[in-house]
Amino acid sequence: xxxxxxxxxxxxxxxxxxxxxxxxxxxxxxxxxxxxxxxxxxxxxxxxxxxxxxxxxxxxxxxxxxxxxxxxxxxxxxxxxxxxxxxxxxxxxxxxxxxxxxxxxxxxxxxxxxxxxxxxxxxxxxxxxxxxxxxxxxxxxxxxxxxxxxxxxxxxxxxxxxxxxxxxxxxxxxxxxxxxxxxxxxxxxxxxxxxxxxxxxxxxxxxxx
Amino acid sequence: xxxxxxxxxxxxxxxxxxxxxxxxxxxxxxxxxxxxxxxxxxxxxxxxxxxxxxxxxxxxxxxxxxxxxxxxxxxxxxxxxxxxxxxxxxxxxxxxxxxxxxxxxxxxxxxxxxxxxxxxxxxxxxxxxxxxxxxxxxxxxxxxxxxxxxxxxxxxxxxxxxxxxxxxxxxxxxxxxxxxxxxxxxxxxxxxxxxxxxxxxxxxxxxxx
Numbered sequence: 372x373x374x375x376x377x378x379x380x381x382x383x384x385x386x387x388x389x390x391x392x393x394x395x396x397x398x399x400x401x402x403x404x405x406x407x408x409x410x411x412x413x414x415x416x417x418x419x420x421x422x423x424x425x426x427x428x429x430x431x432x433x434x435x436x437x438x439x440x441x442x443x444x445x446x447x448x449x450x451x452x453x454x455x456x457x458x459x460x461x462x463x464x465x466x467x468x469x470x471x472x473x474x475x476x477x478x479x480x481x482x483x484x485x486x487x488x489x490x491x492x493x494x495x496x497x498x499x500x501x502x503x504x505x506x507x508x509x510x511x512x513x514x515x516x517x518x519x520x521x522x523x524x525x526x527x528x529x530x531x532x533x534x535x536x537x538x539x540x541x542x543x544x545x546x547x548x549x550x551x552x553x554x555x556x557x558x559x560x561x562x563x564x565x566x567x568x569x570x571x572x573x574x575x576x577x578x579x580x
Numbered sequence: 581x582x583x584x585x586x587x588x589x590x591x592x593x594x595x596x597x598x599x600x601x602x603x604x605x606x607x608x609x610x611x612x613x614x615x616x617x618x619x620x621x622x623x624x625x626x627x628x629x630x631x632x633x634x635x636x637x638x639x640x641x642x643x644x645x646x647x648x649x650x651x652x653x654x655x656x657x658x659x660x661x662x663x664x665x666x667x668x669x670x671x672x673x674x675x676x677x678x679x680x681x682x683x684x685x686x687x688x689x690x691x692x693x694x695x696x697x698x699x700x701x702x703x704x705x706x707x708x709x710x711x712x713x714x715x716x717x718x719x720x721x722x723x724x725x726x727x728x729x730x731x732x733x734x735x736x737x738x739x740x741x742x743x744x745x746x747x748x749x750x751x752x753x754x755x756x757x758x759x760x761x762x763x764x765x766x767x768x769x770x771x772x773x774x775x776x777x778x779x780x781x782x783x784x785x786x787x788x789x
Contacts, residue, residue, distance in 0.1 A: 569720035
């Protein structure tokens with residue numbers, strides 16, 4: 372199944388700017404992108420990077436997977452894919468530091484018209500649509516709206532319950548999850564720079580090595 | 581399978597004190613407890629509430645499920661259960677606002693010696709042990725240590741990848757997840773008081789009604 376991975380490396384991950392330099396944040400998002408593409412590939416699907424700018428051969432991605440450059444905002448660029456592409460088709464966000472092939476298989480396996488994974492905070496981290504008319508509108512709580520749209524189109528809806536696919540990498544606390552549970556390029560990138568600190572209150576935080 | 585649910589209603593959920601009064605936090609943890617017990621029951625297992633104080637008939641729990649009062653800290657109280665109880669036995673934390681019977685079935689189904697669900701931030705939200713010698717030590721990143729202990733005992737280990745079971749209710753942002761995805765007592769409790777607010781930056785937050 373073709374799996375589009377939207378990617379925007381301009382000023383990435385500003386909510387991580389308290390803990391990472393801009394150069395680090397760029398390196399981190401490329402590492403996440405490589406993990407997502409590799410996991411899609413290993414799960415038996417076909418990753419296509421949908422990027423706002425040329426990847427310039429970075430991250431072992433551009434030389435291995437199909438890349439489409441379109442400098443447009445997320446919603447129209449994904450809707451153009453949904454209009455043109457044969458179904459089923461999948462869209463998976465690029466910033467999933469805990470992604471694994473097994474987690475993605477749970478996205479691909481169900482036969483429902485619309486299979487979806489929420490992100491923390493109500494986003495839509497991944498979906499498969501088998502319905503031609505489905506279109507996205509990414510914004511704060513897009514998950515709820517996407518499920519509603521799919522149901523209005525008469526789709527059966529299956530929600531995949533996955534911690535790995537629901538965990539995006541927006542906040543410093545998400546990097547803790549990467550340290551604890553990740554095993555790909557993104558986890559390696561974070562491990563080279565940070566470790567988990569525990570305070571007396573049984574809470575954990577990120578500490579630079 | 582007997583499923584112990586440790587519960588401590590004294591000064592509950594202090595990290596929610598910016599958004600909830602103490603009385604509300606008490607009501608909320610009882611609502612979560614009821615959801616966990618009901619889900620365990622519906623999933624075909626047998627909930628036993630392991631509480632630091634009498635439930636006083638609250639939350640429709642005390643009158644429906646077995647309750648054991650032991651005013652001790654979490655780690656020794658769970659280890660006493662692990663020492664005495666026939667295996668397999670399960671332990672599930674009481675504050676899972678997104679818990680469902682289906683999510684819990686994924687905990688009960690695998691045949692591994694140790695089946696475990698991490699919480700966000702490295703905690704241990706749920707486990708099943710089939711090994712008599714397994715003991716817990718709850719603290720910051722207990723998940724990693726528990727997996728290591730089980731492996732040292734020669735157990736096969738299976739990690740359940742569940743957003744619903746990994747989401748505990750510690751921070752205001754977790755209440756947003758409850759509003760978006762919950763459908764039990766805890767979600768109803770939160771919905772009566774809060775709604776999801778979206779700001780222009782595509783981030784969501786909690787707003788009192």
